[in-house]
Amino acid sequence: MTSASLINPQDTPERQIEKLTKINLSLMRRVEQTTDDSGAAYAQFQRAALLEEEVRNRTRDLERALDLLNESNARLAEANRATEEARSNLANAIETVQEGFALFDRDERLVMCNSRFGLHMPDIRDRFRPGLTFHQYVDLVSRSAFMSLPENMTPEDWIERRMERHKDDHVIFNVRMVGSRWVQVSEHRTPDGGTVILQTDVTDIMRLERQERERMLDDQARLVRATLDHLDQGVCIFDNQARLAGWNQRVSEMLSIPARQFTMGTRFFTLFRDFSQVASYSSGIDEEFIRNWINSTDSRPPISLNIEQGEAKTLAVHAQEMPDKGFVISFTDVSAERTAVRAIQQANEMLEARVRERTLELADALSEAERANASKSRFVAAASHDLLQPLSAAKLYMASIEPDQSPDQIRQIADKARRSLDSVESILEALLDISNLDSGKAAVLRAPVPLDLILRQLGDELGPTARAKGLDLRILPTSAVVNSDATYLRRIAQNLIVNAVRYTERGKILVGVRRRPKSVRLEVWDTGPGIAPDQRDIIFREFQRLDAAASAAEGMGLGLAIVERACALLGHPLELVSTVGRGTGFLVELPLAQSLGFSSRRAEGDSPVQPSGLDDLIVLLVENDANLRHALTVALESWNVCVLPASGISEAIELVDGEGISPDVVIADLQLGAGQYGTDLLSDIQARFGPVPACIITATRAPEVTELCVQNGWPLFHKPVAPETLRGFLASAAKTPFVAPILTGG
Template sequence: MTHYLIDPKDPVERQNEKLLRISEALMRRVEQDTDQTGAAYAQFERAAMLEDQVRQRTRDLEYTLDLLNQSNAALARAKHEAEHARKNLANAIEAVQEGFGLFDSNDRLVMWNSRFTLPLHDVQPCLSEGLPFNDYVTAISESRFLQLPNLVTPAQWAEQRLKRHKDLHAIFNVSLIWDRWLQVSEHRTPDGGTVVLQTDVTDIMRLERQERGKLLDSQARMLRATLDHLNQGVCIFDANARLVGWNDRIGEMLTVPVVSLRLGVDFDRLVDLLEPRFVSDVVSSRGLRDWAHQDRDRRPLRFEIRAEPDTTLDVFAQEMPDRGFVISFTDVSVERQATRALAEANELLERRVMERTLELEDALVTAERANSSKSRFVAAASHDLLQPLSAAKLYVAAVSESGESGETVQAAEKALSALGSVENIIDALLDISKLDSGAASLDITAVSVRQLLTALRDEFAPMAALKGLDLRVVPTTGSVASDPGFLRRILQNLIANAIRYTTTGRVLVGTRRQGSSLRFEVWDTGPGIAEADQERIFREFERLDRNSSVNEGLGLGLAIVERACDQLRHPLGVQSTVGQGTRFFFSAQRVNGPEEVPILKRSPAARQRLRDSGLIVLLVENDNELRRALSLLIERWGGSVLDASNAEEADALLNDLGILPDALLVDYNLGDGKQDGLSLVRQLRARDARLPARLMSANRSNELHLLCDAAQVGLMTKPINTEDLESFLFAATRGVDLT
C-alpha cells in the first residue's frame, strides 16, 4: 500500500502547510547530519523538485476543473434553450390553422400538430414519431372518410399519391365524404425533408361551385337568347345524340310538333319524324344517323333538304369538343329562287340580245355606218344594262364558289360563260358606239409592249390549249404611243379571231421594228380569207362562218379593230392565203416609255390567305341587287362586308361600329344626288390616307379616269370582273393598293 506525503484531495492551503513542514524538517536534518557523502543535500534537491511538480499539478488540476465546470454550464444552457425552442416550435405549428406534418430526409414522421389528418379521424391514431411516409399514405388511402374517384381502388390512389410525392412541390385537392375537400401541399426542406400542409377548402369549393353554377346559368340564358335571335334554326345534341338545346326558329322551319322538341329527345327520333317530309340530294336518313353515332373522325357535314316545294334549307352539322354536335338550318329559298330566276333571266337576256342583234342587223342594212341615234341609245342605256348584268355575274360567281354539287357548279359556270359573252357583246357595242360617234376619249401614252403581250399571252393561253393550238407570243422591249385600253382591245380581237377560226396548227403574235415605228403582227394557220372577202370582214355584224354561235361573237371584233386603228392612226392591213392562213398587222409609233412595273400575281395560297385575313370591306352601292351579289361573293371568299346604299348610311354605320374598314368598294353614282362615290372615298381617306379603295362605275369616259387618277383611286368598270375584284382584295390583305 502506497502512502503519499501530500494527499491530493487536501485543500491547497493544507498541502502548502505540509510542504513547509517537510522543508523545515529536511533543513534541520541537513544541518544536523555531517555525512561527508552529501546525501542530505541531494534529498533536499529532490524535495524542492517534488514541491515544484506538486504545484504544477495543482495548477493543471484547477484549470481542468474550471473547464469542466464551464462545459457543464454551457451544456445545461444549451439543453434549456433546445427544450425552449422545441416548445416554441410545437406551439407555433399548433397555432397554424392548417394541418402540419414534418418528415425527415428518410421520409419518417418527425413532428405534427393536432390538425394534421384531423378530417381523417381514423388516421390520427396511426400517427407516431418515426412513421414511414408510405405507411402514412396507405393509412389515408384506406380511410373511410376519403372519397375515392370512380373506378379507383385504394391501392391505385396510394400509388398516384406516392408519384406526386416525388415532385419537389405538389399541390392537389383530395375529395372527402359529405362533400368536403382538403387541399394538400408538399414542400421540400433544405435538408431533404418534406413539409406537408393540409387545408380545409370545403367552403371555397362550395362557393366556387355556386359561382360556377351562376355563371353557367347566366351563360345558358345568354346562349338561349342568342339562339332565339338567330335567323337560323339551331339544335344541339350531347355525346349520346340526345337533344340538349334548340331555338324557336327550328320548330318553325321544320314544322314538327312542339312536343317533339323536348330535352333528351333522341336524334334518331327526330330523323324519323322528318324523313317522310324531307328529301336530300346528298345525304340519306341512314347516312345522317350513321354520322351522328360515329365514334370518331366525325367530319363537318353540309347538304340541302327541301321541306316544301318552295322551301330549301341549307343544313350544316359539326362536332363539338365534348363529342356532341350542333346542327343549323338556314333558309336559302330566296337564294335558290334567285339562282333559278337568274338562269331564266340569262336565257331571257340571251333571247333579247339575239332579238336585239337581229333588229340591229336589219336596221344597219339601210343605215349609215355612223348611226348617231344608235350610238346615243347604246351609250345612254349602257349603265342600265351593265348594272343588272354585273349583279347577275356576281351571283353566278358566288354560286360556283359555294361548294354546291357538281351539276350546280357546272350550270353556274355555263351561265357565267354566257354572261361573259353578253358582256363582251355589250362592250363591243359600246366601243362601236363611241368610235362611230367620235365620243371615244383617247388617252395617248407610252405603253409597255412586253407587259401588254405578256398579259395577252396569259389571257389566251388556256383558250388555245383547249383547242390544241400552239400559241406563241414573242415578247419585245420598248414602248409605243397609243391608248392602252384600245390597243389592248385591238390585239385581243385579232388574237381571239385567230384562235376561233384556226382548227389546227398555231397562232403567232409578235412585233417588227420599222424605223421609228413598231409593227404588231398576228399570224394563224387557219382557213384563210379570200381576197374578195378581205374588205367585207371589217363590217359590223359580218361573219364569214355562218355556223358560229352567238356566244362566239356578233362579228364586231374586226369592225372595232378598224375604227380604233383609224382613230389611233395605226395603219391596219391584212394578208391571207386560202387554205394556209392569215396575217393581220398594224403599226404604232415607238417612244421612250417608263420602267416596266412587275404585275402583282396571286400565289396558289392567295385564296386561303384572303380567308384567314379577316378582311373588312365597306361596300357602298345604291343598286340593291348588285350590292347583295357583291356581298355574297366577298363573303364566299372569306371577307366580311359592311354594306350601305349611300354615303350617309355608310358614315352612320362606321360611326356606330366605331371601326375603320380594311378596304373600300364605292359606286361612283350613288343616286341620292348629295354626294358621289369619289367624295366619299376622300372623306374616309381623311381618317386613313393608306386605305385601299376602288371606285365602281359603268361610266368609261376618260374624264372619270382622270378624276380617279388625280384622287389615286382605282376604277373598276361594270360589269365587275371577279378576278379584278379578288386581286384587289388580295392586295388589300397585303397592304398594297394597286390603283
C-alpha cells in the first residue's frame, strides 16, 4: 500500500513504470543485504514478490492505456488532417468567388478573406489579415487614397455612418472609387453572430444606369425646352452658382437681348448687364436688392416686381428659388393690363361727370319713355279700332246675304266682305312686321339681290290695281345687284309702290334705279297730291293717313311706318321729296354688291313686264291642310291653271309619276306633318326634272327658314298669301325660265 502511494496517478505511464522499476531494485538490494533471524527477511521477500506482481499488473494497465492513447493520437491526427483539408477546401472555394469576401467572427475579428477583398484599394489590401478588428477595417477603408468620399464628408463622418449601418443584420450600399468606379458592399450577419462582407464591382451597371439616366434627362430636357418655347412668358433658369442653365426664345424677344448672349453658363449679371441700364424697377426693389437676393446662401423667399421699359412696355418679373438652390425667373408682358388699369383709372376719374350726364340723359329717356308709352297706347287703340272696323263690316256684309237675292247681288256682297277681310289680313301682317322691327329681334340676311327681278314681280302684282284706277305704272328695267335683305327690300319697294298707287288719283307712277358713285338709289315717283312740309314727319307714324276720310280698305297708315323701320334696320338712307299738287318721290339708297354691281346682261325689254295668261300652266300644289289646299286649288283653277293637289311628299311623287308629266311650277307648304318638309320635296323634284320654278309658303318666320330658301333660290311667301302675290309669281314663272335666287314675302 506504501509503494502504491509512491505512484502518482497523474504521471504518464512511462514515468510510473520508471518509478516502479526503481522501487523494485531498491527492495531487492535491501532483501539481499539484510538478515533477520526472526523471519523478517522472508516477510520482506513476500512483500517484494507481491509488489512485483502488482507492478506487472500496473504495467499491463499502463500498456493498455498507452495503446488507447496512441489510438486517440492517431484519431486526433486524422481529425487534424481532415480539418486542415476542410480549411483548405473552404479557402479554395472562397478564392473562386468573383466578389471580394471576408469573414469576421462574433468578436468582430477577421477570420479570413480572399484575394479579391479590397482589390480596388491596393494601398491597404495587404493589411487585411486574420485578427484585424472590424473597426480597424472601416478605419483603413475610410482613409484609402482610392476611395472617393462624398462632397463635404470627412473620414470620421464616413466611419460614423458606416458603423451605424453595421448595426443592421443586412446592409447593401454603393461606394464610389477613384476613376469613376463603383463597388457595391453587401454585409450580412451569420447565425453565430459573425459578419460576412461581399464586395462587388458594379461599375458597368452604374455606367449603364447613368447612360439611361442621362438619356432620360435629355428627353426631359427636350420636353422642358419644348414646353418653355410654347410659353407666352419669357423664362430663364439659373443653377446654384447663378449660371444660365435653360431659357426660351420668348425671353430674348421680350427683353430685347440678342439671342447670341444666351449661352449655357453665362452669369446672371453678365446676361442682364445691358438690360439693367435701360429698365427701371418698381415695387421698392432695385438692382442692389436683386444682387443680394441672388448671392444669398440662406433660403430665399419668392420676389415679384415690375420693370418699366419706356412708357409703353411693362414687364412683370417673378423669381423663385429651386430645391438645388438654383432659381427660375419669368417675365410676363403686362403692358396691355397696365394700359387697361390706366384707362380704368381715367374712366373712374370721368365717372362722376358721366354719372351727372347720364342722370340728365335718364331723365330725358324717362320722359321719352312716357311719351312712347302714351304713343303705344294710342297705337293699340288705333290698331284695335282699325281691326274691328273691317271685321264688323265683313260680318255685316255676310249677315246681309238673303236666300232670295240674285247671284250678282250675292257676288257683290261677298266681294265687299272679301275686301274687308283682306284689310284685316293686311293690318295683321303689317302689325307683325312692325312688332318684329320694334322688338329688335328681326333677323337680317344680307346677300346679293338683283333689283330687276323684285321690281318686275311687283309690277306683275300691282299692275292690274294701277290700271284699274287708270294709272300708268311704269317700272324701268335695271341690271343693279345690291347687298341687302331680299325680304325686307321687297317689302320696302312694295309698300312704296302700293302707297303711290293708293294716293294717286290720276297720272302715272314711275319706279326706277339711279346710279351713284358707290351705290344706287331706288326711286318711286307719283303724280299724287303731294305732302306738305308740316306733314312729312306724320306720315311715317303708325295709323296716320293724310286722307282721314279714307276707309280701312284704302289703307291703314302702316306701310310707310314699316318702310322707315326696315330702312333703319338695313342701314338704307330714306329720303322724301314732295311738291304739293304735283307729286311725291321716295328715295332709298342701296349699296352695290361687291364684285357684282351692275350686271352686263340687261333686263329683257324696256318696259315693265305685263302679266301674261296662265292658261294650261301645270302647278303641283302640296299642302297638308285640307281647307287651305282646297281654297288654293279653287283660286288657281279660276286663273285657268291645271292643279295637281297633294297632301304630302309621297302623294305628290305618286301623282307626278302617275300622270307621267313634269310640273311647270311647284307650290309647297314648309311643314307637311309627320316630319315631312316642303324643302325636301323641292329638292326631290329638281333632282328628277331639273330647275323647276318653285316657292315655299309657310306661317313660320324663323331666320333659319329664310336662310335655307335663299341658299336654294326658292321664293318664300308667308301665310296668309295674297292672291295677287301668288298670281304675280305664277306669271313670272310662266314667262321666264327659272331664275335663282330671289326671296319675297307674302
